[in-house]
Amino acid sequence: MKTLVIGSGGREHAIVEALSRSPQVTKIYCAPGNAGIAKLAECVNIGVTDIDALADFAEKEGIDLTVVGPEAALAAGVVNLFNERGLKIFGPTKEAARIESSKEYAKQVMERFEVPTAGYRAFDNYEEAIAYVKAGKIPTVIKYDGLAAGKGVVVAMSLEEADAALRDMLLDSSFGKGRVVIEDFLEGPEFSFMCVVSGDKVYPLELAQDHKRAYDGDKGPNTGGMGAYSPVPFIGDDIKKRALEEIMKPVAEGLVKEGNPFTGILYGGLILTEDGPKVIEFNARFGDPETEVVLPRMKSDLYALFEAALKGEEFDIEWDKDAVLGVVLASKGYPGSYAKGAEINGLDDVETSVYHMGTTAKDGKLLTAGGRVLMVTGKGATLEDAHAEAMKSLAKIECASLFHRSDIGKAAL
Numbered sequence: 001m002k003t004l005v006i007g008s009g010g011r012e013h014a015i016v017e018a019l020s021r022s023p024q025v026t027k028i029y030c031a032p033g034n035a036g037i038a039k040l041a042e043c044v045n046i047g048v049t050d051i052d053a054l055a056d057f058a059e060k061e062g063i064d065l066t067v068v069g070p071e072a073a074l075a076a077g078v079v080n081l082f083n084e085r086g087l088k089i090f091g092p093t094k095e096a097a098r099i100e101s102s103k104e105y106a107k108q109v110m111e112r113f114e115v116p117t118a119g120y121r122a123f124d125n126y127e128e129a130i131a132y133v134k135a136g137k138i139p140t141v142i143k144y145d146g147l148a149a150g151k152g153v154v155v156a157m158s159l160e161e162a163d164a165a166l167r168d169m170l171l172d173s174s175f176g177k178g179r180v181v182i183e184d185f186l187e188g189p190e191f192s193f194m195c196v197v198s199g200d201k202v203y204p205l206e207l208a209q210d211h212k213r214a215y216d217g218d219k220g221p222n223t224g225g226m227g228a229y230s231p232v233p234f235i236g237d238d239i240k241k242r243a244l245e246e247i248m249k250p251v252a253e254g255l256v257k258e259g260n261p262f263t264g265i266l267y268g269g270l271i272l273t274e275d276g277p278k279v280i281e282f283n284a285r286f287g288d289p290e291t292e293v294v295l296p297r298m299k300s301d302l303y304a305l306f307e308a309a310l311k312g313e314e315f316d317i318e319w320d321k322d323a324v325l326g327v328v329l330a331s332k333g334y335p336g337s338y339a340k341g342a343e344i345n346g347l348d349d350v351e352t353s354v355y356h357m358g359t360t361a362k363d364g365k366l367l368t369a370g371g372r373v374l375m376v377t378g379k380g381a382t383l384e385d386a387h388a389e390a391m392k393s394l395a396k397i398e399c400a401s402l403f404h405r406s407d408i409g410k411a412a413l
């Protein structure tokens, strides 16, 4: 089988790696890919939103299955177009992907199907929004209603911070058209629950925990994620079961009922509150960096899982008991502005898996090419072992312009 993976980050690197383990998969293309992915797949220089070129390529090469990584490709309608052209693809239509791209739509779906989440209201007017915040409780959470690469959320610990966020999103329109969702602040440990979904069929994956803030001790701005691990020891099977029955299944079934069925990865960003698991956010795709710690633990054939899901067949996913923990190396300045093109050395000496998130190869050198650059992972019988392995590998990588968090997994270790 020939597959095409769309994307260029660590998530796609992990998807490509998992597909490369499938005995059925004979050829993997990745568009556009990166320097790490190029070792496992043939990278083709097509951008993730250039959907006509992607469909032309899939048709010309006789691709059996295309797998979509990033939300931008989904929002551009890559799945709609492939479906129209009779090309097999795994991912949601742009309408179904609104569960991620519109915070307000996600809230409406949760309200309709009684899925536990924080109370909220949506605003596009600054005066009304600030009046609502002043009348409510602090901390409060302000979310830009659209795609903002994981950076459109401000947990405001003071009225001043809330005001600055509202001004930024509604008056200065930092991310484009201004509309915000203001949410009640929830407290508890967070975890990521990704499920393969096909209409009302839900195939749960193992849990992971991400670290969204840029710096140690959960300080600093929100990022796309600075490190992750799987399994998550403090979320028991009972809680996972509740999350599946009370959150993931009702949403998948609800989307079918409202004529907007979801096929792809439904990612629940969940929080374990005193009243049980609740939704912080949904994504319509594999999480990054969660995918880099979950897929390496999957013993089953990922290609076969996608195929089974597309047909709505039963599929028992087998998992490795070993733990995986990964630390992101990001360019100094990320999630703000940062420089690219710094040389990375030492990777050849690393024995554990390193996923490339933003790299490029030039004149035989490996260079930084993004905000998040590498995800260095370790694997072991326990999270402690996995952590130690990751740290050993991390110490071998030389690049002056990268930084990382040194407390990934601390809550679980």
Ligand code: AMP
Residues within 6 Å of the ligand: 118, 141, 143, 150, 153, 155, 183, 184, 185, 186, 187, 190, 212, 222, 269, 280, 281
């Ligand atoms: P999101 O992009 O929606 O996942 O939000 C990014 C981060 O902001 C989450 O991982 C949480 O740590 C925090 N956050 C978002 N919504 C809430 C909420 N309602 N209560 C507390 N923290 C939140």
Ligand code: GLY
Residues within 6 Å of the ligand: 150, 210, 224, 225, 283, 286, 287, 288, 289, 290
């Ligand atoms: N790591 C969180 C995300 O993929 O959105």
